[in-house]
Amino acid sequence: MRRVVVTGLGMVTPLACGVEETWSRILEGKSGANKIEGFETEDLACRIACQIPTGDGSNGTFNPDQWMEPKEQRKVDPFIVYAMAAATQALNDAGWKPTSYEDQCASGVLIGSGIGGIGGIYEASQTLIERGPRRISPFFIPGRLINLAGGYVSIEHGLKGPNNAVVTACSTGSHAIGDAARLIALGDAEVMVAGGTESPINRLSIAGFAACRALSTNFNEDPTKASRPYDKDRDGFVMGEGAGVVVLEEYEHAKARGAKIYAEVIGYGLSGDAYHITSPSEDGDGAYRCMAAAIKRAGISASEIDYINAHGTSTPMGDELELKAVERIVGNAAGKLSMSSTKSAIGHLLGAAGAVEAIFSMLAMRDGIIPPTLNLDNPSVETAIDLVPHKAKRKDVNIALSNSFGFGGTNASLVFRRVS
Amino acid sequence: MSDIADRVKKIVVEHLGVDAEKVTDNANFIDDLGADSLDTVELVMAFEEEFNVEIPDDAAETIVTVGDAIKFLEKNAA
Numbered sequence: 267m268r269r270v271v272v273t274g275l276g277m278v279t280p281l282a283c284g285v286e287e288t289w290s291r292i293l294e295g296k297s298g299a300n301k302i303e304g305f306e307t308e309d310l311a312c313r314i315a316c317q318i319p320t321g322d323g324s325n326g327t328f329n330p331d332q333w334m335e336p337k338e339q340r341k342v343d344p345f346i347v348y349a350m351a352a353a354t355q356a357l358n359d360a361g362w363k364p365t366s367y368e369d370q371c372a373s374g375v376l377i378g379s380g381i382g383g384i385g386g387i388y389e390a391s392q393t394l395i396e397r398g399p400r401r402i403s404p405f406f407i408p409g410r411l412i413n414l415a416g417g418y419v420s421i422e423h424g425l426k427g428p429n430n431a432v433v434t435a436c437s438t439g440s441h442a443i444g445d446a447a448r449l450i451a452l453g454d455a456e457v458m459v460a461g462g463t464e465s466p467i468n469r470l471s472i473a474g475f476a477a478c479r480a481l482s483t484n485f486n487e488d489p490t491k492a493s494r495p496y497d498k499d500r501d502g503f504v505m506g507e508g509a510g511v512v513v514l515e516e517y518e519h520a521k522a523r524g525a526k527i528y529a530e531v532i533g534y535g536l537s538g539d540a541y542h543i544t545s546p547s548e549d550g551d552g553a554y555r556c557m558a559a560a561i562k563r564a565g566i567s568a569s570e571i572d573y574i575n576a577h578g579t580s581t582p583m584g585d586e587l588e589l590k591a592v593e594r595i596v597g598n599a600a601g602k603l604s605m606s607s608t609k610s611a612i613g614h615l616l617g618a619a620g621a622v623e624a625i626f627s628m629l630a631m632r633d634g635i636i637p638p639t640l641n642l643d644n645p646s647v648e649t650a651i652d653l654v655p656h657k658a659k660r661k662d663v664n665i666a667l668s669n670s671f672g673f674g675g676t677n678a679s680l681v682f683r684r685v686s
Numbered sequence: 687m688s689d690i691a692d693r694v695k696k697i698v699v700e701h702l703g704v705d706a707e708k709v710t711d712n713a714n715f716i717d718d719l720g721a722d723s724l725d726t727v728e729l730v731m732a733f734e735e736e737f738n739v740e741i742p743d744d745a746a747e748t749i750v751t752v753g754d755a756i757k758f759l760e761k762n763a764a
Contacts, residue, residue, distance in 0.1 A: 337703030400740075403731065404724040 267451040271685060273525040274360025274513030275625050276352035276461075280316035280506050280612045282326030283351060285359070288612075289629050291326070292637045293658040297490035298612045299504050305469050312481040314489040315467045316506035316613030318348075334418075341405035342414070343383035344465035348509035348618075349415035350422065353377070353459050357423055360513035360525060362457055364424055372456040374427030375416040376446040377463060377511065378438040380617030380672070383410025385468040415463050419511075427455040435672030436577070438462045439510055439620030440680050444534035446514050456519045461511035461621035472505065478544050480581060481505065493614075494641035495578035495607035496585050496653055503579040506613030510621030529628045529682040532566070533667075535559025539675025546584050550591035552677045553577075553669065557595050560667065560679035569599035571681075572663040573630050575623045577671045578607025578639070579614050586647055588669065593649060604661055606654035610640035620670035624680055627666040631684050636661050690737075690763060691756045697732045698752060701725065711753035729755075737763040 277284070280298030281291040298316040307313040321327025330339055333351035353375075357363065364370045390406045408414055413431035420429055428449050432442040439462030446460035466475075475481050482502035485492030493504040520527055537559060539552035546552065561568050574592060578585050585607075596603050608626050615622055630636050635658050642655035664684050671677045695709045702719050715721040715729065730746045733739070737759050741749070749755050 335703060337701070400734070401731065404727040408724070 268453065269517035270447040270450045270514055270531045271517050271520050272512050272528040272531065272628060273515045273520050274356040274362065275528065275628070276355025276359060277508065277510045277622055277625055278318055278328055278348045278351045279508040279615070279622060280318055282319065283323070283328035284326055284355065285625065287326035289626070292608060292611050292626065293635060295638055295640060295657060296611065297640060298506065299489040299492055301489060302467065302472070310469070310472050311476040311483045312472055313486045314482070314492055314504060315472070316504055317467060318507055342409035342418070343386040344507070345379050345382060345463045345509070346409065346415045346418055348465060348507070349377050349463035349511065350418055352461060352463065352509035352511035353419040353423070356459060356511045356513045360515070362513060370424045370426040372427055373425045374429060374449065374455040374458050375420045375425050376428065376430045376432065376442050376449070376458055376460045377416040377419060378432030378434070378442045378617055379412045379415060379463050380433065380435045380438050381464070381466055381471065382412035384471055385465060386410045388468060388470040419459060423459070425459060428458070434676040434678070435674055436614065436616050436619055437670040437672035437676045437678045438617035439622065440624065440668060440670035440678035441536070441620070443512060443514065443531070443621060443624055444536070444678055444680055447531040447534060450514055450516050456516045458514045459511060460514055461509065462618040463509035464616045464618040465507050466505055466616055467507050475505065480544070482580065491641055493580045493610045495576065495580045495610050495639055496589065496645050497642050498644045498646045500580045500582060500585065502581055503609065504613040506615040508615050508622065509618050510625050512621065512625065527685045529631055530685050531680065532683045533560035533564030533679070533681030535561070535563060535679045537677045539677065541675050544673050546587050546671060547675065548587070550587040552675055553588050553591035553671060554594055556677035557591065557667065557669065557679045560681045561595070564681040566665060566681070568596045571596065571603060571665050571667050572661065573627065573636055573666040574603065574605040575627045575666065575668040576605050576607045577669040579609055580607070584671070588671070589647065589649055589651070592651065600650040604636050604652045604654055604659070606637055606639040608637050610642070611637070620668065620678065623670070624668045624682070627668045628682055631663045631666055631682065634660060634662050636663070688756070688760065690759050693736055694733065694752060694756050694759060697736055698729065701729055701732055709752055711751065711756065713752045714750055716750070733759060739763050
């Protein structure tokens with residue numbers, strides 16, 4: 267199979283709009299969590315989230331008008347605007363602007379989302395009930411469909427190659443990058459714009475995830491303390507929003523045009539728990555098998571992994587199950603492994619999480635520095651693995667693995683290697 | 687210019703994101719103002735909303751320019 271490398275990065279996160287802006291804040295140990303603004307939360311069990319800082323675009327703020335015309339924004343849910351921002355950043359970073367018909371046909375898109383336009387569906391439902399079907403906009407459907415994130419990106423940038431979308435809950439971003447890399451490896455495309463996007467901060471989504479008992483509810487008055495993976499006091503995840511998009515490229519194609527290469531995608535593994543709709547399997551078997559598959563595909567030994575960006579959502583069950591699965595897979599090498607959860611800083615971006623965290627893994631590799639797990643005051647279990655509590659730390663990273671596990675028992679792991 | 691014409695033009699400017707000077711009576715929504723078929727459906731909905739009137743589909747099909755909309759609404763709006 268052909269080699270696939272990453273040549274462009276883009277993101278919008280609760281810490282900032284932009285890759286470098288987000289990265290510098292995450293290394294400083296900043297948290298993106300705050301009280302929910304914009305809708306009534308009084309009657310919700312969870313009243314906090316990690317929200318994108320909006321503004322005029324300066325100082326890392328997100329200004330949607332820079333990424334999509336206001337008249338287009340009006341037609342779509344925010345997850346599409348976030349995808350446009352992240353994809354445009356990634357393509358600019360990669361310096362890839364296909365203009366010839368051949369280049370356009372060799373460039374595709376694979377951007378997914380966990381729950382897509384659920385906010386807009388909620389609003390349109392109210393319109394339907396209160397005012398009837400004639401008041402439903404013709405843009406209601408195209409502005410809410412998950413694959414329209416990729417659709418808009420393809421139209422904006424002239425990407426006529428494979429056009430697909432992944433929907434695997436919280437594993438979406440990882441599956442999107444893995445599946446897109448395979449399309450390049452198998453020769454279906456030379457370049458793929460891949461990632462995930464999510465805009466889940468609305469009353470309906472918060473109520474729904476709270477009903478699943480998935481969200482943190484004990485820290486409504488102290489939001490920055492709520493996301494605390496592996497800590498004794500963790501009580502659920504903190505909802506985040508945003509998008510992460512990478513430009514994947516066939517290695518020789520990237521080399522021929524002198525593109526900057528962040529990393530090579532050397533491994534991708536998938537598995538299913540076949541256990542429960544929302545709970546991970548109690549033996550961590552699904553997590554173990556998807557990491558094992560990715561490591562096998564990468565042709566490395568688990569002991570060679572320097573850093574794992576954990577799924578680590580800060581839920582009571584999930585964190586320890588993942589940790590045990592990782593301990594099992596690395597065996598005696600646990601003492602030299604570092605593993606952190608960046609969800610401690612930006613919350614859980616659901617369908618965007620895997621893509622954003624893949625980017626953090628590559629930046630850790632680029633800069634030789636590992637982002638911290640915030641709020642890890644008292645680990646709930648002992649482990650030989652370094653969970654990087656509180657502060658970023660210097661470490662040479664040659665190989666990094668990123669995990670994502672989703673509702674429905676859907677798991678994905680990606681392995682990246684530095685290209686010298 | 688009538689009050690109705692003003693209100694129609696304001697809606698067109700807002701929905702299609704075009705400059706006000708381009709929104710002349712003769713301007714065709716699709717050919718001159720860059721609307722697509724979905725934009726025209728939404729424009730008709732916006733006229734219905736603004737003027738509290740129902741525009742049946744067969745009538746909507748005859749509204750292709752700004753002037754068409756103004757004429758229809760001057761005749762049918764309450």
